[in-house]
Amino acid sequence: LVPVRLSRTLSMVQLVVIVVTLASLAVTSGVAYSPEGLQRRLDKAKRPTSWQKRLDKALLDVDKNPQQRIRLLQKVAGDGKKIVSDVRVAAAEVQEKGIGKGHPILLDLLFPDGTTARSDLEGLVALRKQLPELTKGLAPPTVE
Numbered sequence: 001l002v003p004v005r006l007s008r009t010l011s012m013v014q015l016v017v018i019v020v021t022l023a024s025l026a027v028t029s030g031v032a033y034s035p036e037g038l039q040r041r042l043d044k045a046k047r048p049t050s051w052q053k054r055l056d057k058a059l060l061d062v063d064k065n066p067q068q069r070i071r072l073l074q075k076v077a078g079d080g081k082k083i084v085s086d087v088r089v090a091a092a093e094v095q096e097k098g099i100g101k102g103h104p105i106l107l108d109l110l111f112p113d114g115t116t117a118r119s120d121l122e123g124l125v126a127l128r129k130q131l132p133e134l135t136k137g138l139a140p141p142t143v144e
Contacts, residue, residue: 086109
């Protein structure tokens with residue numbers, strides 16, 4: 001195999017496509033869960049060996065070689081039932097509470113703190129807030 005470095009943009013797109021695909025499968029079925037069960041899921045998502053962290057490393061870690069990426073993706077594929085279950089819970093939370101109140105659980109469950117994807121998403125939100133401030137400070141071009 002020839003060593004290849006995946007571009008971060010392409011990998012982020014792949015990650016989003018995977019999550020959206022899983023979410024579309026999960027939305028069609030109802031999920032019942034308890035607050036304690038939800039907390040256990042959130043705790044598992046923060047573990048270094050969670051499917052979320054493995055997927056994040058496989059797609060977004062620039063220091064991984066192709067063999068390491070493939071191994072991580074194989075481990076993630078082995079967690080297919082957990083992935084579908086977590087996506088169902090996240091989708092049910094958003095369906096029940098709406099995106100405004102349901103998105104924190106969705107983010108914590110699918111993109112836990114410490115993942116590159118979560119950092120990128122938080123960076124985009126910060127940029128969105130700062131952009132209007134930056135454009136106010138710019139003067140329109142003058143014709144001399």
